[in-house]
Amino acid sequence: MTEQRTTVAISGGGPAGVMLGLLLARQGVEVTVLEKHADFLRDFRGDTVHPMTLDILDELGLIDEFDALVRGRMEAVDFATTDGVLVHQDLASVAPRGARFTDIALAPQWDLLDLLVRKAAEFPSFTLVMEAQTLGVVREARGVRGLRYRKDGREHVLRAVVTVAADGRHSVLREDIGTGLVVLGSPIDVLWFRIDREADEPTELRGVIGRGGAAVAINRSDYWQVAFLVPKGTDEEIRTAGLPAFRDRVRGVAAWMGDRLEQVRTWDDVKLLSVWVERLRQWSAPGIVAIGDAAHTMSPLGGVGVNLAIGDAVAAANLLGPDLLRAQQDPRRFEKLLNPAILDRVQQRRQLTTMVTQRIQVLGQNRVNAITRTPEGASLMPPKVALAVMRGPVARLLPRVFVYGIRSERIAG
Template sequence: MSKKPVVIAGGGPVGLVTALALARQGIEVVLLEAESQIPQDLRAGTFHPPTVEMLDRLGLGNAMLEQGIKVPEWQIRDRRTGVVAQFDLGLLADVTPHPFRLHCEQHKLSRIAADVLVSMPNVKLLFGHRCTGFVQDAEGVTVKVQSENGEDEIRASWLVGTDGAHSVVRKGMNVEFDGFTWPERFLVFATPYDLREQGFTGNAYVADPDEWCAIFIQPHKGPPGIWRIAFPTKPEMSEEEILSDAFVQSRIQGFLAPDREYEIAYRSVYRVHQRVASDFRDGRVLIAGDAAHINNPLGGMGLNSGIHDGVNLAEKLTVVFEGASQDLLDRYVRQRRLTNIEYVQAITIRNKRLLEERDPAVRKEHLDELRQTAADPARARAYLLNSSMIASIARAREIQ
């Protein structure tokens, strides 16, 4: 086995899980994270059944289950008429030991994984260290690093970029980041008001041609948790206007009861993209997670697909370290890029278009189809295999 480590640029959950998957196999890993510590903000927080299984195999599952909320049922609603369809992941209990969505903030996974990694002798976690570029040759990669101590270089056997949508690693590769940006931005805010009092399951998507929304519960200082709600906003609105108390209150008041003020614990606004890198590999440099693909959050697939990338890549890098051909890494690219296009991109785009459909006839047709799907156990099962990402994992295994 090479003595040169694998360097991972980006210490978010995907980078940390990738590092752990490699380190569990005895591979030396250096992880670079530009921030001085793990961010505590409310970002992605939905883990699908196959992702929980992967975390189980890495020894992280129990801690995640202890800190998260199990959400076995989720709804699609029409804003005017109420529940259209309710799906129960219990239908998949024969194919997964975790027939639920696990809601848990991503920073908790990051902390759990980091706590394991710091105890491993073959891992270096370097917070406050930013990858600024690289130069590769046939034998390895020289990674350029910036920290408060100045510039440095690390010699690596492989470089893995998990450094997000603005990835320095991807930009240094000979690849494009193809796709598009949605015109509207998303307002996301959190409230401790318990939406279960209004009949909501822990996860719900509400269709409306003018103002759809997505809702999910997150753990927060004990029961009943905190509820995150995502709304679209008009492209011409300023960020200041979107984040104002008046606008945020008007969104939730229009959605729930207009005659009260709601506590708002968190708010943010961000642009949403659908993009996939033209390749996930350039020689000894690879990318995973948001560095490789980004999508809208409707369906909770972005973080999950990134973790699936990291585990898949670690499996193949381990075999390459043991002497297998480097061509095996091209299979990683084929498996993860194609399934991202076929499942993650396709499903998240379809989810958004379903929620915002304006044509009454098309809207009725789509909602009626969902009603029929939820009422038929066989069709509901097939639907859940896709939405839970179990089908995408199975599809990836088929790709040679």
């Protein structure tokens, strides 16, 4: 077993972990990010980059490079059923005063992560270790003092002043924080598959709600990554009914997919994402703090997960960076424990944004689920009064929460 040392050990090379590593290294903090995979290529990662994140990329001087990665842009939020449009809202019309960016960029998350890693590699205090599987924490009597991980078949110890759980919705480190979860649940699951995309098709997200499900298609240049939302717990029932019935079900909601659904040839082409909305009661314990999906698992509704994760990273870097720099100068830093109140600042800063966003997601999921269960012969459109509310206050509120954020983060200094 080998042992290394760093000031900050981050488990997870997703948006939260990589962005935090970049921002801390930019301040001169020694940071090591552990990513269990050999690359960032994952089909089921969010591709929507909202104005709140575009502002951060601009502050880092990366906006021009990022623009080269963009596959499409959304200038409006649209919610529709197979019976008609529920909401259409131009994003620029509800933008905060002075907003520089007023659209949602669509870019593969793996390209965004590669861009952030290239920027982070400019700083000598940044280290990224790929194919490093986190096994657990290094714990001493007073708290967490680093991570244990496996790489190349060998176990390693990475001692750290602070450990960060940024390892996503299936975090192996949540139990080491040990504060339990607030579970809001979810009435939906997502079945993922891909179909070919024609060059002359729209570049923006394509989404519609119908009986039996809701379909959202994400532009991946030469193919659509399709998320088909179904009532929670119905995956086995759908598979038992057979693949032709599933194709017909999707086609009944998204007729434009047509014969391309025949490209879904076996159930191996359809992956289940079980959706849960939950968060840690406390995001930190002595020596360790959680950010991103490890702290608060989001629904895919609104595509806000990546942007909240990056907001967490920016807040954490702003709040913890100066204290970590001071700790780094102390020769006895691995014998001492950083004041736990310092780590608590991250939750104090980010909790309200998380709680409000999750609550709106749950309400939205419930509404989508109700529409998909509409009986034959009944309209999928709500009554006129409810529709007026959706097209008025709701249409203005949702973009402000999901697109521009409740509390924007900016890079300090």
